[in-house]
Amino acid sequence: MIVITVVLVLMVLAALWASLTTLLLRAAIALALTSAMLAVVMYSLGATLAAVLELSVCAGLISVVFVSVISLTQRKPFKDYVTRRMSRMRRFWPLPLVLIAIGVALSFVHAPVQVALPLPGGDGDVRTVLWNLRQLDLFGQILILLAGVFGVLVFFKKEAKDGD
């Protein structure tokens, strides 16, 4: 319980760092860190397969996408960031306070939440559920990956044409 709470706190801190930091590259790294912490939490709660996917895909693939986009759009010299940091902080200073206030307020709530009863005989293995019960979702995944492929073709091949 303690471990999970600590990791959760780290996750939120990493997410906060991602929002607050001025350098985009650091924000991308902070996002990867958030994913990693989330993966640890998911693993502790028992979602092992999902945790692995989260770690490899979100902390890995998406970070690569972000870093490549950042490097392709990088233009400002570094000294500009220092001057922008102040204006950024000014916009953001209420955020940590708001978050602490929300956290404190919610910690006083004791209302019981009605939760569904666990299934008798357990829940089954995620692989069985995924392949036998949720084929429609798998089909949807295939479709959206295909759409993504065409998205890449539409967006990125155009750039090659512009460069000629």
Next chain:
Amino acid sequence: MSDVILLLPFAALIVLNILPRGARAHAWIVAAAVFGLQTAAAILLPFNVVDWSFLGPFEKVVGFTLRADGLSVLLLLTAGIAGLASIMVGRASLGQPRARFAFANLVLIALIGMNGIAMVRDLFSLYVFIEVTSVAAVILVALRDGEAAFEGAWKYLLLSAVASVLMLASVALFLLTAGGVSFDEAAAALAAPTPEVWIAAALFLCGLFVKSAMVPFHGWLADAYSEAPPAVSVFLAGIVTKASGIFALMRLAPGVLSPAGPGRMILLVVGAATAVGGALLSLTQTDMKRMLAYSSVSQMGYIIMALGGQPALALAAAAVHFFNHTVSKAQLFTNAAAVESRLGTRDMDRMGGIASRMPVTGGTSAVATLSVAGLPPLAGFWSKLLIVIALWNAGQVVFAVIAVLTSLVTLAYFLSLQRKVFFGTILPEWSEVREAGPGYVVPALALAAITVAVGLGFPFLLPILLGGGA
């Protein structure tokens, strides 16, 4: 049969992508064939779940949990018709073979997404297929080379993703409190609701409102519709946004989400606000496609209002208006595409008297205008009448009056469009303009014919609708 509806376009997709390079220019034929088959199937065939056991060990792969009922057939039919029109316009308006190829593929993906939306029985699968449709639509919007297209796509993507987050949070809450995410389980939970269940339902509703561009979440629609390539606008306005947002609401509102009480009032208020807001915003537009876009927002508000009416009529009224509006809007956007292709502009203040040079476009546009404004004996009159009756019978007199008054505003802005673009004296710069090519004229004529036919034949269709029902 239900599974085949999903798998046939998928097979077409695979076929398209293993074609050799040279044959890709003809990809649109395959796409058109798929859409045509779907339209025919929706009209002619009964929908049962196929027995896949002959596949042996492969049965597990295609054992989808789908069910096609009357409401599904509505979407399947409408998607087929709107898609056909869109492909014909795309054939005429997209020049590069690569753009055509991507268009054909993405349109097929969107079609599978919409067919899925029509037939799922599960909140999470509904989310998945809505996402498939939305992502395909976003990429379609950005298909044209031009900055404005990217901005419309960006807004669409962003708001769509935020709506997805809302829907997912709702799914998680349903999982927590109801132990499952199928329609039946959610309905059971709502039969004995706790505060958490109400919040879950409200979250899902909000997500769907954003996807349907209900007021106050309508900001993304005008940009996406107006800046997308002409064929994509026909497709989007015709069916895609409707399928992902409005249809899901039609599927959920009667049974799952709002059996009574606050749900109905929410639908009425949001629908009315959208109908009025969209109409007022339409009045102020000078870009032809933007005006049509806000008009779509307004008409979809009507559909949501209808869902809050008398239960016996509500779904039928919403369904008829859904179909009529798809046909009319697809046709209006086809006309806009025709005008844009010949004139090179969408600014209505620069147009005038086009009807004398483009008679078919002007004529069909007049038919669609009168139908959407609700004039008899066209299709739109009947659907608006049904909506007003459904509201009146449910005791919602105020909303019925709002519906009628907004119809007047609708007539006003459409007449303004007709006057500015098609009638009056023709400006000298357009005096050499010819009628648009067959790719624009044929779908416009076909869609107008459907509008007239439905309007004239409606008294015969109505008993089928109410009896065979949703």
Next chain:
Amino acid sequence: MAIEIPQSFWLYFIFFILLLVDGLWCMLATYNLLRILIGLEILMKSVTFFLVVAGYLSGRMALAQAMVITVIVIEVVVVVAAAGIILGLFRRNDSLNIRTTRNLKG
């Protein structure tokens, strides 16, 4: 029909809300397109987390995991599409500032 889970739910719920608000704030308090995307990513992670928690608390981890796997795939495609749009906007305007792309009015 229900079991009452005392503090656990609210503990997880607090962190869900914290992530949610952080993501929303990040999306709203910036003019940079990439940062808006980062905010969106944080939002999606918060919801992924909530799904896992819902599965854990109701004992339906397999179903929740199946859903999370699908959500992650969708999330990736959305990020790639958004990155593509951002690159396209950058190449047109030479800027990642959302104000320079706001020329569609009404």
